[in-house]
Structures are given as structure tokens and as C-alpha cells.
Amino acid sequence: MATEKELSDFLKSVEKRAWKRAVYAVRDEDAALDIVQDTMIRLAEKYADRPAAELPLLFQRILSNATMDWFRRQKVKSQVVRNFSEYEAPGADSDFDILDTLEALGGPLQSESAAESVSRAQILQTIEAEVAQLPPRQREAFLLRYWEELDVAETAASMGCSEGSVKTHCSRAVHALAKALKAKGITS
């Protein structure tokens, strides 16, 4: 059973990322705050007696459910989930050598001409905007896997899909981001 301090520390560590993720999903800061608050309350009410190690996965599931509840309330769920194929990244990227780009972007991200013209804050904003533009399932997989640092199995459990789908979503998200950021001149 998680102690009060463990629960508090966990919520503190996860709340900002959770809010950002909710903002990416619903594109409304106030609604995102409500979703995160609702998620924290549901976790505390129903699962505070669970071991601390179980909290991250439980939190992610509740957050996903709370986000979906919000969409249901807004009656636009059908638009979000109508056909994920519409949101998938275009084809095989045959004309785009991802490996080269990834190698170039693998280090700390910055603008090619950062020192001259673009501030760090602008770079972060651009990256956030590109993440926000990813298709919902790709974004969710990418953020759970690499930002929340869940493993593939945990991400799959949280998203309710297969591990293969998680790998595919993550790979497509990485390629789409790399391509978009390179197009905006953000490389190492």
C-alpha cells in the first residue's frame, strides 16, 4: 500500500506531464486541468491502497479514460476515433532517409541557427506543436513509451492494443517528428 508521501510524490512527479498530454489531446488548457484533477482524484479515491509500483500504470489508464470521457461529453468522440487510418503518417517515407535524420537529431535538439535567431523557448514550442500534431494514437504511444518511460508491454496495456501496434505507432511517430523538425530547421 502506497504511503501518503509516496502518493504525493508520485502525483507531483506526473502532474505536469499529464497536463501537457491532456492539452495535446483536447487542445484546451482548462479542460486539460479538469481532466488531470479528475484523474488524480479517481486514483486517490479508488487506488490509494495499491502498492506504489502500480500507481504509474493505473494513473496512465485513468488519464486515458478521463480524456475519452471528456470527448464523449463533448460528443466529438466519433471524430477522434472514427478512422485512425486517416491520421496515420503517410506511407513508407520512401524518399526520406530516416536513419540519416535520426542520427543527426539524436543529440540534444536545437536550431541550426539557434545562436543567431531562434530562442530555446521557440524550439521547445515548435517541438511541442509538432508532437501535438501527431495522430492521436501515435502521440499517445510515443508519449507513454518515451516520456512516461513505460515499457512496450505497459504501453500496450495502457492503450488497449498489441505490443506490435505500440512499436508501429512509436516508429511512425518518431519518423513523422524527425521529418517535421528537420523541415523546420531543428537539428543537432
Added chain:
Amino acid sequence: MKLDDRTYRAAAREAAEARFARAVAACLDEGAGQLSPDVAERLRFGRQKALELARRGRDETVGVTASGAAIAGVGQSRWWLRFASVLPLIALVGGLVLIQNWQTRTQISVAAEIDEALLGDDLPINAYRDPGFAEFLKAPPSE
């Protein structure tokens, strides 16, 4: 040999993807660390509210456990609590069954009394089916 080369390229690609993804995640972390004071405050408020609810839930569990143990003398308070909550329902259903039983017995006993009176009377029971006797009963008593 060709397969090894392909495997190597796939592994390299996967490693590069992971490196890139972590670099992006680090940037997102940096961005998340720069939230406006208003958002940070509202998140803190939400967290405090959640913790308060968790604390209250824990206190209730402890209270129930303590009172359950005091009543039952054992630590199985939840079982007793559940039993205590359905006790009024059991009493209600039992009461309804008893009332129904009592009503049925009363009806039977009334019917038995009527039967007994009819059968024990000097007048044969078939007399009540005789139209002439019915008229006789309706007619005013003659001098």
C-alpha cells in the same frame, strides 16, 4: 551474411529512433517544467484535493476496522459491516412473509367456521339452492 547486415541495420535504426525519441522527450520535459504559475497552482490544488480524499478514505477504513473489531471482537469488520447493512432488508422480508402467513391462516379459519356452521345446522345445505326457500327467506314474516 546479408541477413546479419539487415539485422544490424534494423537494430541501428531502432537505437537511433530511441535516441531521437528521448531527445524529444527531454525537450518536452523542459517545456513541462516551464508551466505558468496559474497552471502549476491549479495542479497543486488538484493534487491536494486528491490527497485529502485519499487521507479521508484511509481514516474511514481505519475507523470502520476499529469499530468492527470492537463490536465483533475480531478484525473482520468488513464482513460484519456488510451483514449489518443487509440486516434491515432481511428483517423486512421476514416480516412480510409472516404477515402473509397470518393472513392466509385467518382466511382459512374464517372459511372453516362458515363451513362448520353450515354443515352443523339442522337445515340441509341443499335448501339454500331451492328457489322457493330463497323466496321464503326474502318474504316478510307472516303473522
